[in-house]
Amino acid sequence: MSHHVLISVDELWLKGSNRPTYYRYIHNHIQDVLRLYHCQKTQWTNQTQRIYLTSDFPFHDETLLALSRVPGVHSVSKTFYALKTIEDIAKVAVENLRDLKEPTSFKVETARNDKSFPMTSMELSREIGHELLERSSLLRVDVKNPELVIHIRIQPEGAYVSCGKLKGVGGLPIGSSGHGVTLLSGGFDSPVASYLMSRRGLSQTLVFFHAYPFVGDEVKIKIIQLTKQLALYNKKCELLIVPFGEIQKAIAETSKVDYRTLFFRRAMVDIANLIAEEKNAKVIVTGDSLSQVSSQTIDNIASIDHASKRSIFRPLIGMSKREIMSIASEIGTHDISIQPHDDACALFAPENPVLRGDSHYSKIFFVNNQFDQLYSSAIKNAECFTFNVKGQELASK
Amino acid sequence: MYYFDHAAGQPPNPEICDFYRSQLLENFANPNAPYRMARQLSNQLEIIRSDIKKMIEADEADSLIFTSSATESNNLLIKGLFEKNTACMAVSLAEHPSLIKPLLDWSLESRNLKHKANYQLDESDLKNALDTCDLICLSHINNHTGILQELKVDDVLNKKAHIHWDLSQSFGKKSFSVKESVADSATLSGHKFGVPKGIGVLWLRHGITLNPLFQGGDQDTSMRSSTINFPLISTFHFAAMKINEQLEDDWSFFKKIQKEMIQELQAIQPEIRVPFESETSSPYITTLIVPGPSSDVLMRLLDEQGVVVSTHSACSSRIKKENGVMAHLGFSKEEQQQIIRISFSRQTTREEVFFLIQKWKEIQSTLNLFKKGYKK
Numbered sequence: 001m002s003h004h005v006l007i008s009v010d011e012l013w014l015k016g017s018n019r020p021t022y023y024r025y026i027h028n029h030i031q032d033v034l035r036l037y038h039c040q041k042t043q044w045t046n047q048t049q050r051i052y053l054t055s056d057f058p059f060h061d062e063t064l065l066a067l068s069r070v071p072g073v074h075s076v077s078k079t080f081y082a083l084k085t086i087e088d089i090a091k092v093a094v095e096n097l098r099d100l101k102e103p104t105s106f107k108v109e110t111a112r113n114d115k116s117f118p119m120t121s122m123e124l125s126r127e128i129g130h131e132l133l134e135r136s137s138l139l140r141v142d143v144k145n146p147e148l149v150i151h152i153r154i155q156p157e158g159a160y161v162s163c164g165k166l167k168g169v170g171g172l173p174i175g176s177s178g179h180g181v182t183l184l185s186g187g188f189d190s191p192v193a194s195y196l197m198s199r200r201g202l203s204q205t206l207v208f209f210h211a212y213p214f215v216g217d218e219v220k221i222k223i224i225q226l227t228k229q230l231a232l233y234n235k236k237c238e239l240l241i242v243p244f245g246e247i248q249k250a251i252a253e254t255s256k257v258d259y260r261t262l263f264f265r266r267a268m269v270d271i272a273n274l275i276a277e278e279k280n281a282k283v284i285v286t287g288d289s290l291s292q293v294s295s296q297t298i299d300n301i302a303s304i305d306h307a308s309k310r311s312i313f314r315p316l317i318g319m320s321k322r323e324i325m326s327i328a329s330e331i332g333t334h335d336i337s338i339q340p341h342d343d344a345c346a347l348f349a350p351e352n353p354v355l356r357g358d359s360h361y362s363k364i365f366f367v368n369n370q371f372d373q374l375y376s377s378a379i380k381n382a383e384c385f386t387f388n389v390k391g392q393e394l395a396s397k
Numbered sequence: 398m399y400y401f402d403h404a405a406g407q408p409p410n411p412e413i414c415d416f417y418r419s420q421l422l423e424n425f426a427n428p429n430a431p432y433r434m435a436r437q438l439s440n441q442l443e444i445i446r447s448d449i450k451k452m453i454e455a456d457e458a459d460s461l462i463f464t465s466s467a468t469e470s471n472n473l474l475i476k477g478l479f480e481k482n483t484a485c486m487a488v489s490l491a492e493h494p495s496l497i498k499p500l501l502d503w504s505l506e507s508r509n510l511k512h513k514a515n516y517q518l519d520e521s522d523l524k525n526a527l528d529t530c531d532l533i534c535l536s537h538i539n540n541h542t543g544i545l546q547e548l549k550v551d552d553v554l555n556k557k558a559h560i561h562w563d564l565s566q567s568f569g570k571k572s573f574s575v576k577e578s579v580a581d582s583a584t585l586s587g588h589k590f591g592v593p594k595g596i597g598v599l600w601l602r603h604g605i606t607l608n609p610l611f612q613g614g615d616q617d618t619s620m621r622s623s624t625i626n627f628p629l630i631s632t633f634h635f636a637a638m639k640i641n642e643q644l645e646d647d648w649s650f651f652k653k654i655q656k657e658m659i660q661e662l663q664a665i666q667p668e669i670r671v672p673f674e675s676e677t678s679s680p681y682i683t684t685l686i687v688p689g690p691s692s693d694v695l696m697r698l699l700d701e702q703g704v705v706v707s708t709h710s711a712c713s714s715r716i717k718k719e720n721g722v723m724a725h726l727g728f729s730k731e732e733q734q735q736i737i738r739i740s741f742s743r744q745t746t747r748e749e750v751f752f753l754i755q756k757w758k759e760i761q762s763t764l765n766l767f768k769k770g771y772k773k
Contacts, residue, residue: 214694216697347694
């Protein structure tokens with residue numbers, strides 16, 4: 001017996017003549033998921049906005065979930081083959097609703113690729129719906145707002161039935177928008193920012209600034225956990241842990257106390273730009289949300305932007321903390337971020353950090369104090385980790 | 398590298414390691430076997446037991462069981478002495494987890510011993526526990542605070558409780574007489590005085606028997622079955638024979654070193670506090686409260702300079718920085734995060750301590766960056 005999964009893609013249809021390129025990205029990503037989760041030979045059939053997978057072995061729920069996390073995927077559903085008769089289609093549908101425990105409202109949607117079938121889609125839906133009601137006492141019809149959509153597709157070789165589908169993360173396939181460098185902290189925001197950019201097709205190198213000895217090495221465990229979770233939404237996830245203690249110390253020793261936090265931030269963006277150079281990344285991503293903390297006021301954001309060679313994307317800029325937390329819960333980073341960890345910025349934090357940094361002082365400070373040497377040695381001493389789409393660490397180079 | 402975490406474990410001394418190596422190579426026979434080579438080891442084992450008993454003024458008739466660690470000795474005593482949920486047991490929550498955890502798990506009813514303002518155990522509470530409980534566990538020197546606890550025969554007239562002493566931190570540093578301290582059992586640990594890790598001792602007053610935790614070949618008077626680890630036992634004996642001399646002299650010598658060190662550190666950082674009085678604590682363990690950022694920052698700064706000290710927070714609490722021992726002794730949350738423990742061995746030198754002080758001085762400029770009043 002063969003097993004089928006139907007994947008529908010999200011925005012690729014918008015892409016006109018670029019579509020084949022985008023398909024290639026999503027194919028490669030899905031290929032990786034199947035290789036790591038399904039581990040069995042799988043055949044592909046492409047239809048306009050859908051990909052049909054066929055295998056001799058059943059697809060596990062874990063595989064389906066992993067597929068739903070591939071950016072660009074609109075939905076994923078298990079699909080079952082039936083003969084092109086009302087009875088057989090209904091029989092197959094009911095068999096696959098065995099797990100249904102409670103009364104559930106449903107509707108049937110039918111699409112006919114085989115136009116020689118002697119009924120219209122509407123008629124078919126009605127007939128199959130009727131047949132289902134006869135066979136299952138738990139089902140009731142609701143065409144406006146059903147809890148379950150039973151999807152029937154009539155093809156020349158037979159009918160395909162799917163009962164319910166998993167919502168995909170949507171957006172665009174990873175890599176289709178290029179590459180970025182994302183600043184990752186241990187908090188709630190930056191992982192969400194990274195995820196939102198993954199969903200817009202940006203592959204990323206994640207960078208964590210590790211302020212040892214002001215912060216213990218325990219924090220690395222947390223950052224690796226976070227990266228593993230984000231890796232589930234990426235094709236391949238690279239993490240750089242950049243030693244930052246010496247730089248922080250050098251800045252704290254030379255700057256005005258109230259500028260420390262701002263200048264730490266500036267140094268991070270400087271380093272991110274250097275890493276971007278190496279990684280051929282065109283953009284920096286941060287988890288800034290407007291005015292959330294002192295370094296995120298418009299003046300300070302502007303001063304950082306001014307110093308950055310590359311655009312800085314801030315996908316959370318207009319979000320409330322509640323919205324950010326809700327996405328964090330959805331993608332599984334919330335429970336990792338909530339674990340307490342040391343924060344060196346808090347250790348160095350002045351009582352009254354500057355809210356509207358004097359741009360002249362900032363400029364002069366970074367001209368008078370050259371950190372290039374410290375930056376490049378920090379990058380040279382960075383630890384590099386790579387995780388596959390299953391969150392498993394790949395052997396480092 | 399300058400190492401000041403001897404309370405956690407002492408680096409093995411080369412002479413002891415050489416002896417251990419020769420024992421491993423030569424005395425490999427199983428002492429319970431019937432041939433001559435084994436009989437010799439078995440006889441030697443009796444001499445070893447007898448020597449160790451003498452060191453703590455125990456009777457020849459008492460039992461001496463070799464275990465894998467102090468943790469095992471404490472567990473064996475607590476769980477072997479009574480059936481689960483049949484006895485009332487008492488311990489201070491400032492004790493080592495290998496006393497607290499098995500005791501809380503095993504006792505029918507448990508009593509937390511109280512401390513006085515000077516952090517010594519409260520005598521009337523202790524007296525009450527001795528009269529009413531079945532088992533009471535004490536440490537001669539507390540591993541965390543260095544507090545020295547003693548009992549005299551008069552304290553315990555007509556006591557009901559079995560008194561168990563953990564001597565892990567004091568054996569080889571402070572003499573202990575099981576007679577004077579009216580002990581019924583005691584735990585020793587090898588790696589706290591330079592023996593490789595993996596050996597502990599449980600001494601039991603004669604007449605007391607334990608239900609074994611392990612069943613097997615009935616070695617070691619059948620209270621702890623396991624193939625006799627002769628090479629390690631004989632190394633324990635070798636090291637113990639060497640270290641139990643000049644205890645008093647060294648004790649006063651290190652009192653002086655400790656005092657000097659504290660004065661020097663306070664000269665560098667006057668806000669440093671020393672919560673435990675010198676008269677009632679060990680000169681080998683110095684606990685400091687260092688106001689400022691969490692003490693693990695200080696620990697790591699020193700670590701980078703090649704100086705190893707401890708903040709003594711267990712692995713699991715490293716991030717939350719809770720310190721159960723200090724909490725029980727009434728220290729605030731903030732103080733619990735500011736603890737530094739500096740511990741010496743008897744081999745620690747003045748030069749090493751001088752180096753620690755030097756490095757402590759050098760990191761001050763970094764620590765100053767965290768001061769709230771800091772201006773630039």
